[in-house]
Amino acid sequence: MTKAKTFGGGIHPRYNKERTLNLPIVDAVVPKELVFPLSQHIGAPCQPLVKVGERVLKGQKIADSDAPISAPIHSSVSGQVVAIEKRPHCSGQDTMAIVVSNDGLDEEAVPASTGTSIENVPADEIVRIVREAGIVGMGGAGFPTHYKMVPPAGTKVEMVVLNGAECEPYLTADYRLMMEESEQVVLGLRLLMKALGADKGCIGVEEDKSEAIAALKQAREAFPDIEVIPLQVKYPQGSEFMLIRAITGKELPVGRLPAELGVIVNNVATAVAVANAVTTGKPLVERVVTVSGSMVERPQNLRVRLGTPVGALLEQCGLKGQPGKVIKGGPMMGVTLANLDVPVIKTTCGLLALSPEEAEPLEISPCIRCGRCVDVCPMRLQPVFIAQFVERGMLEQAEAYNATDCRECGCCSYICPARRPLVQNIRLAKSAILAKRRK
Amino acid sequence: MEQSKLRMSSSPHQHARENTSRIMLEVLMALVPAATLAVFFFGLRALGLMLVAVVAAVATEALLQKLSGRPVTIRDYSAAVTGLLVAFGVPAGLPLWIVAIGAAIAIAIGKQVFGGLGNNPFNPALVGRAVLLASWPAQMTTWVAPFTFLTSATPLGGGARPAYSTLFLGAVPGSLGETSALALLVGGLYLIWRGIIDWRIPVGFVGTVAVFSAVFGGDPLFHVLAGSLLLGAFFMATDPVTSPMTSWGRLIMGVGCGLITAIIRLWGGYPEGVTYAILIMNAFTPLIDRYVRPVRFGAARK
Incomplete structure (x- = not known):
């Protein structure tokens, strides 16, 4: 047998998959109220197709857009639209969302x-x-x-x-x-x-x-x-x-x-x-979400209706105590959540609750120029230099070192023995460079 | 659960266990075999020199950081590594106060004046050694034989040529931590296995010295086993702060060190050239890092 294929660079983080690896997918509880943000994808946000007070069916299209890069949104339950307003979103900002009160009937919009x-x-x-x-x-x-x-x-x-x-x-x-x-x-x-x-x-x-x-x-x-x-x-x-x-x-x-x-x-x-x-013939109204992390009592792979607040999933799986961090996605590229009313959307593949110790801020020490970040960068960048340029405000230099090639995988920050915020600084460089280019 | 206690931060949320102190601690552990053999060959004097040098280096670091109002970072063990490496490069008969000055200078002039760990252009331990060599040339080159403590010349310095096996074990006159190729290889290979150092520097360094001395009529095995070569190749030239950051850069560093060492040994005025070879290549490191860069992803092929 030939050797398994791969790429250059990369890291071997602690995988921690064994908690849920052999657990079959089970259905998550369906909450009383579901929230459907109008932006669950890259591209143009949708416009609502329903009004407050209107009854909707499971699988009914409730928002859509004419833009080529966009995707319509469907209700994952039957019930009544109770609000169309700004709600917390996993991006950290409140965004427009359609709120549906679940009638528990699961009446389908699409015939069998x-x-x-x-x-x-x-x-x-x-x-x-x-x-x-x-x-x-x-x-x-x-x-x-x-x-x-x-x-x-x-x-x-x-x-x-x-x-x-x-x-x-x-x-x-x-x-x-x-x-x-x-x-x-x-x-x-x-x-x-x-x-x-x-x-x-x-x-x-x-x-x-x-x-x-x-x-x-x-x-x-x-x-x-x-x-x-x-x-x-x-x-x-x-x-x-x-x-x-x-x-x-x-x-x-x-x-x-x-x-x-x-x-x-x-x-x-x-x-x-x-x-x-x-x-x-049925649209996308549910997805599988791994709920895990050291603070989760019963880690599981849940089949979740889109629109379910993440707090309901943590409740279903049980918490051992106050988590230090709740993450949407994985630990390498996921985003921290400040608000557990944030709903599961189409891109929510995981939900992690980490302990306060795991969430402790890292003690940053001086760069020892070991070059590990260069060795692991799969895009063959030199994170150490780009991050230094950013710290000194030298944007042109950061650009010359191809900062915008960075895919933000975080290998550099993971491996850095001095715990320097490398990918975090490169992100700053990227957004500043891209903003400048747009001008 | 209180949502206000949830910490917000930018990914990644997981980090490697290895940190700077862990790396320095591993280097110290890798130096243990050579330190043990030094005590075996040169007795408690060797132990005294090593302890004094480590204490002087750590104390100097703490003192200077206190005086300049910066956080004291002796817990990263980097000063301890520097102190021990300074002791490794001196003869067993050296007065304790001289090695203390060497270690203090290594930290003060070699490291802290530049802003501390990570900012020094030259390997601090070698700066200390170079200053000692220039200031106390007689004491720094008065070598003693193992066990007997009789003054005698080193193999490289025109002394008797011992059997390869004696040279390999290290029972020859020389600097404390440099004589045993065996102990240095054990420590060096450990560091390579643990991923602490890149094999390209020692392999490039030692390989170049061997090939170069063979081509110009020397005895390659003798040149590899004698002098400071293995200590320099595995523990000094690989100092992350003062060596290049890319694989190719590190290979250039190793080959460059090997070339300069061989040239000094064969035709220079000194019997040994490892110290100056590494210091010179340290000076080239920023230049190497500037020009030897990884090929951009996607640019290699069409």
């Missing part, structure tokens, strides 16, 4: 047996279904999937890659999906391949998830054009750049589209959503 099969659905119809179902990149990026399914003129997508790396510590939601719904993963991949006219499909999975690899291999048995590719266990293997590098051997320059290399990448959870949308 509305779906179709891969044989009967034409390519452009798949794209339309995916758009109407409100599917976005569910690995955390939230880029509208339908937009990626129409590659720019002049490019031909030969390969669809599914990202099953799930390299963030703690998270096991994708792993459980690959285990429990491997048929849907493969069907979703075939639908994406059909829509794009791609000849080849690949599913990249970290090699230690051997059971998921076995399940997927069995599910793709009948489809010789689909390959399951074991990847080395390393963070950030699930970054689009690193996944393309590992699987195709090609490096995608920042600012270029994967389609220019003949590839598009989607998360395995996104593929499952695509398969479900086509076969059942």
Whole structure:
């Protein structure tokens, strides 16, 4: 057997996945009130299609946008719209949201047996279904999937890659999906391949998830054009750049589209959503969320209705005490939450409650120029220099050292023995440089 | 649960366990075999020199940081490493007060005047050694033989050429921590295995000395085992602060150190050149870091 594929650089964080790895997905409690932010994706926010007081059904489209890069939003329960107002959002700012009071009936907007099969659905119809179902990149990026399914003129997508790396510590939601719904993963991949006219499909999975690899291999048995590719266990293997590098051997320059290399990448959870949308006709109204962290009493993989406040999930799983930090996503790239009324949205793949000790601010000491940040940077940047330029206000220099190539994976800050805020400073540089360019 | 107690911070929220003090502690541990053999060969005098040097270095660091109103950082163990390395580079018969001055100068002039850890351009321990060599040249080159304490010349300095096995074990006249190739290799390989140092510097350094001396008619094995080469290659040239930050840069550092060492040894006025070789390459480190940079992701291939 050949060595598992990978990329240069990267780190081996403590994975902490064992708490939830072998726990089957179970349904989360459905709360009395659900909040649907009008922005759950990259691109234009949606406009409400419903009014306060109106009754909505489960799966009913309640917000949409004419903008090309956007995705509609559906109610995940039946009930009544009780407010359309600013509510806390995981971005840290209050944003416009539709608030639905759940009537507990789960009355469906889409009649049963509305779906179709891969044989009967034409390519452009798949794209339309995916758009109407409100599917976005569910690995955390939230880029509208339908937009990626129409590659720019002049490019031909030969390969669809599914990202099953799930390299963030703690998270096991994708792993459980690959285990429990491997048929849907493969069907979703075939639908994406059909829509794009791609000849080849690949599913990249970290090699230690051997059971998921076995399940997927069995599910793709009948489809010789689909390959399951074991990847080395390393963070950030699930970054689009690193996944393309590992699987195709090609490096995608920042600012270029994967389609220019003949590839598009989607998360395995996104593929499952695509398969479900086509076969059942139902839109994206729920997703799997790993709830974990040292302060969580019963870590679980929960199937959660979109719009559920994260506080309800923590309550369901139980807290051992006052957490020091609550994180949406994984510990490497996730964002801290100040307000637990923030709802689960399409990009919420994990919810972590860390202890006060784990949340202690780090003691920063002087840089000893060890170069570990340079060694681990998967984009081959020199984080130490860029961060120093930022500290001294030398933006042009930071730009000359390709600060804008940074994908913010955080390997540099993770590895730094002096605990310097490297990626944090590079983020500052990026936003300042991009702001300047826009002028 | 109180939401107001939730801390907000920018990712990542997980960090490697290894920090600066841990790295310095590992270096100290890697120096233990050589220190043990030094005591074995040169007796309690060696232990005294090492203790005095470490105490002088740590005390100087604490004092200067107190005087300049900066936080005292002796707990990062970097001053202890410097003190021990200064002691490793002196003969066993050196008066204790001289090694104390060497360690104090290493910290004061080699490190703290530049702003402390991370800011010094030159390896502090080598700065201390260079000052001692210039100030007390006689005492600094009066070597004694192991066990007997009789004054005798080092193998590199024209003394008797011992068997390779004796040289490898280190039972020869020389500086405290430098004589045993075995002990230094054990410590150095440990640091490589633990990922504390990059193999490119010692391999480039030692390899270049071996090849260069072989080409110009020397005995490569003798040149590798004798003098300060292994201590310098594994423990001095690899000092993170004063060596380059990229893999290629580190290889250049190692090869450069090896070239200068070999040239001084073969044709220079001194029998040994490791100290000056490393100090000279320290001076080139900023330049190397400026020009030897990783290739931008995506730029390598079309």
